[in-house]
Amino acid sequence: MEICTSIVSEIVKSFINEAIHQANYPFRFKRYVKDLVKEKENLLAQKESIDGRVTKAKQDALKIDILVTQWLDEADTLIVDAVLLEEKAKANKSCFFGHCPNWIWRCHLAKQIEKKTKEMANQGDKCKFELFARPATPPDITYYSSKGFFLFDSTKSAYGQLLEALKDVDVSMIGLYGMGGCGKTTLAKQVGIATKDLFNRVVFVVISSSVDVSRIQDSLASELGVTLKGHDNQAKAKSL
Structure with missing residues (x-):
């Protein structure tokens, strides 16, 4: 009996936590947007640093490793996506003739913003490359x-x-x-x-x-x- 009670208690707790998490999307909307902007700025700074290293490596006639190129391409895509989400957030849609925020719209957009913020954070963690560049193969x-x-x-x-x-x-x-x-x-x-x-x-x-x-x-x-x-x-x- 105690085991069943414990299992039910954990299920109820899980439901409550998930309900609170879902409720946070519309009510903490501005916080999600702020986190998105912060993570985008961090990724931009990392990208600028790596772009500088790429320029220096090319000046030294080195060939950039494919993983570095892929990282830069992925970072560009994420930054563009983040900017688009920022623009959507600025629209600040409402209902009832502007007297009330559109909670459904906020919830849906906040979920997208949270996901993109995590993706940018993960991308930032991947910028420590084992091999950045190698000597280019000279012409035969x-x-x-x-x-x-x-x-x-x-x-x-x-x-x-x-x-x-x-x-x-x-x-x-x-x-x-x-x-x-x-x-x-x-x-x-x-x-x-x-x-x-x-x-x-x-x-x-x-x-x-x-x-x-x-x-x-x-x-x-x-x-x-x-x-x-x-x-x-x-x-x-x-x-x-």
């Missing part, structure tokens, strides 16, 4: 290809020799020489494209007549997407 050798490239008879021989030399495991360095403007660089790029399936990565780096080893290492690291450890040439060479 096809980025440097020349459109409309055509092999003339005079270059076919050199093209074939370069391909064979690159396939030879005993060859570690190949020299390509000729008069200025005869197409050496263009030919080298096209050979690089033709052999990109032979290697994990094919990159193109310009080397001036005055050789600067450190600058060449930095250029290679940039093309490969590698972060060099150390500042001297030997430490950089190990990283590469």
Whole structure:
């Protein structure tokens, strides 16, 4: 008997609490609107902070993680929804020729506002990302290809020799020489494209007549997407 009484008591208490909660919607309408505005401002501040981090990351040539982009899109949608609910709340509908608030309208809108406020709070809790941005994948050798490239008879021989030399495991360095403007660089790029399936990565780096080893290492690291450890040439060479 005591168990039955206890169960009935809990059910009655639950009904009463729910009735009070439902009654709060129209009577505490302004409070719900105030909470909505506060949560919207908090989310806006978080979004502005993350937008700033995104701008900085892009300036550093980093690729923004997809979860960050999704968070920003979802935050935008929630903020727009909150603004629309604010505008609805300002309408302040009434009945009996304006002498009495429209309690049904208030109750219905307050429920929407409460739900949206919780959604914005939850969104704010999700802005601690494990990964924010990563180094962007550098362009491969096809980025440097020349459109409309055509092999003339005079270059076919050199093209074939370069391909064979690159396939030879005993060859570690190949020299390509000729008069200025005869197409050496263009030919080298096209050979690089033709052999990109032979290697994990094919990159193109310009080397001036005055050789600067450190600058060449930095250029290679940039093309490969590698972060060099150390500042001297030997430490950089190990990283590469």
